Amino acid sequence: MLEPRISKYLHDKATKQNIPINGTLELTARCNFNCPMCYVHLSAEEQKRRGRELTGEEWIDIAEQAKKAGTVFLLLTGGEPTVHPDFVKIYERLSEMGFYMSMNSNGRLLEGDLLELFKRKPPERLNITLYAIDNDGYRKQCGVPAYDQVVRNIRALREAGIFVRVNLTITPANQEEMAELVAKGKELGAVILGTTYIWPQIRVNEAAVGASFRPSAEEAGRAMAVYDSLRMPHEDFLIRARQLAAGIPQKSPSAEDCAIGMPMLCRAGRATYWIDWQGNMTACALMPIPSVSVLSGGFNEAWQQLHRDISEIRLPPECASCEYRRICNPCAAKCYTETGSFHQKPDYVCRYTMSFLEAMREAVEQEQNG
Amino acid sequence: MNIKREFVLREIAGDLLLVPTGKTALDLNGMLTLNDVGADIWKMLPEVKDEEEIVQRLLKDYEATADEIRPDVSAFLGKLRELGIL
Ligand code: SF4
Numbered sequence: 001m002l003e004p005r006i007s008k009y010l011h012d013k014a015t016k017q018n019i020p021i022n023g024t025l026e027l028t029a030r031c032n033f034n035c036p037m038c039y040v041h042l043s044a045e046e047q048k049r050r051g052r053e054l055t056g057e058e059w060i061d062i063a064e065q066a067k068k069a070g071t072v073f074l075l076l077t078g079g080e081p082t083v084h085p086d087f088v089k090i091y092e093r094l095s096e097m098g099f100y101m102s103m104n105s106n107g108r109l110l111e112g113d114l115l116e117l118f119k120r121k122p123p124e125r126l127n128i129t130l131y132a133i134d135n136d137g138y139r140k141q142c143g144v145p146a147y148d149q150v151v152r153n154i155r156a157l158r159e160a161g162i163f164v165r166v167n168l169t170i171t172p173a174n175q176e177e178m179a180e181l182v183a184k185g186k187e188l189g190a191v192i193l194g195t196t197y198i199w200p201q202i203r204v205n206e207a208a209v210g211a212s213f214r215p216s217a218e219e220a221g222r223a224m225a226v227y228d229s230l231r232m233p234h235e236d237f238l239i240r241a242r243q244l245a246a247g248i249p250q251k252s253p254s255a256e257d258c259a260i261g262m263p264m265l266c267r268a269g270r271a272t273y274w275i276d277w278q279g280n281m282t283a284c285a286l287m288p289i290p291s292v293s294v295l296s297g298g299f300n301e302a303w304q305q306l307h308r309d310i311s312e313i314r315l316p317p318e319c320a321s322c323e324y325r326r327i328c329n330p331c332a333a334k335c336y337t338e339t340g341s342f343h344q345k346p347d348y349v350c351r352y353t354m355s356f357l358e359a360m361r362e363a364v365e366q367e368q369n370g
Numbered sequence: 371m372n373i374k375r376e377f378v379l380r381e382i383a384g385d386l387l388l389v390p391t392g393k394t395a396l397d398l399n400g401m402l403t404l405n406d407v408g409a410d411i412w413k414m415l416p417e418v419k420d421e422e423e424i425v426q427r428l429l430k431d432y433e434a435t436a437d438e439i440r441p442d443v444s445a446f447l448g449k450l451r452e453l454g455i456l
């Protein structure tokens with residue numbers, strides 16, 4: 001009668017039945033860091049100009065509605081969620097409701113009372129981003145020399161038995177120290193998750209379609225191959241590189257698919273959702289549209305509407321028939337943030353994928369030539 | 371019978387899950403699912419004094435004999451003890 005983890009099974013089932021099983025609550029757009037490539041964070045003044053943050057009570061009410069609608073997995077994020085004035089109250093109440101709850105954080109404030117809070121009510125997982133390998137690097141990348149503090153906090157959380165995943169975002173400011181950063185991440189975290197793809201900042205600035213503080217697609221794609229070589233044992237990396245170099249067999253999509261483009265392939269809007277700091281439900285972090293307020297008609301109505309809107313979206317026809325699709329994982333959010341449209345091919349992403357593959361092929365050749 | 375851990379029983383798309391809360395989440399890192407009988411037993415646990423009382427109560431709701439029910443109840447409680455829940 002008792003079974004082990006069935007998370008994937010539940011997600012699959014929820015996707016078929018259109019149950020919002022997995023949600024993210026973006027408690028605030030504010031942050032106590034100031035990273036130049038951030039896709040979300042706003043200054044306190046700018047946030048105020050755009051609207052108001054929801055109160056603790058409002059978030060608790062939304063979470064109760066979400067629970068009734070079937071949400072089991074819940075992620076708290078920001079900005080930096082711990083800077084929300086009611087963070088402790090929100091966290092305490094939500095952690096009693098019966099969610100598998102995890103949280104994204106930059107780690108800066110996770111000490112003292114907050115450490116005690118997590119010891120008493122441990123989250124399923126904390127995802128903490130490590131931005132640099134020393135205080136100077138943090139100053140450059142985040143505007144605050146917080147390296148020592150963040151590392152100390154991660155260590156204390158791990159000691160308390162809390163599962164910490166260290167996230168790594170490779171940016172122009174830390175790219176040169178990627179090897180040290182990955183090593184440090186492995187040392188500190190139970191697991192690591194990294195990327196060299198940086199999202200365009202259209203949520204911060206509408207005009208930033210396809211733009212952020214990021215390297216060229218070619219540089220970022222090649223950096224992803226380097227990251228892969230650092231994150232896994234060399235043997236495993238070579239196996240992956242050989243498979244990628246040999247090409248991954250593809251099922252050919254139907255003519256109709258090619259003509260109209262594919263519907264969205266991920267679970268966003270079918271089993272997962274995002275609620276931004278103003279109480280708008282979207283399919284994921286990066287898709288500013290479709291967006292439905294949960295404050296006016298309530299959670300369920302927003303979810304039904306979002307689901308209807310999402311089913312209308314079609315991805316670029318080029319992606320439907322592209323042989324690199326399985327490697328590239330094109331998605332609606334990438335298309336929209338890169339091009340301003342769901343059905344236009346995201347050029348940056350194409351070039352990123354090609355450069356990544358080229359670097360992988362070179363790794364195989366290098367190995368063959370000894 | 372005394373449940374030593376904190377859980378919330380959730381029903382999702384026809385599946386019953388015991389989601390750990392509080393410190394339980396630390397040492398029971400996983401997901402527990404129950405079938406219908408398991409969920410019935412779970413709900414009565416705080417009110418019953420022993421295994422036999424569970425069997426007697428289940429007899430009222432299920433078309434089965436005490437001898438058929440007893441092994442299932444034992445196995446379920448055994449599993450809960452093994453996990454340190456009971
Ligand atoms: S820590 Fe995260 S939320 Fe804060 S500015 Fe940096 S990327 Fe944005």
Ligand code: SF4
Pocket residue numbers: 318319320322323324325328329330345346349350353
């Ligand atoms: S974004 Fe480019 S590389 Fe990726 S699937 Fe679409 S066409 Fe192919």
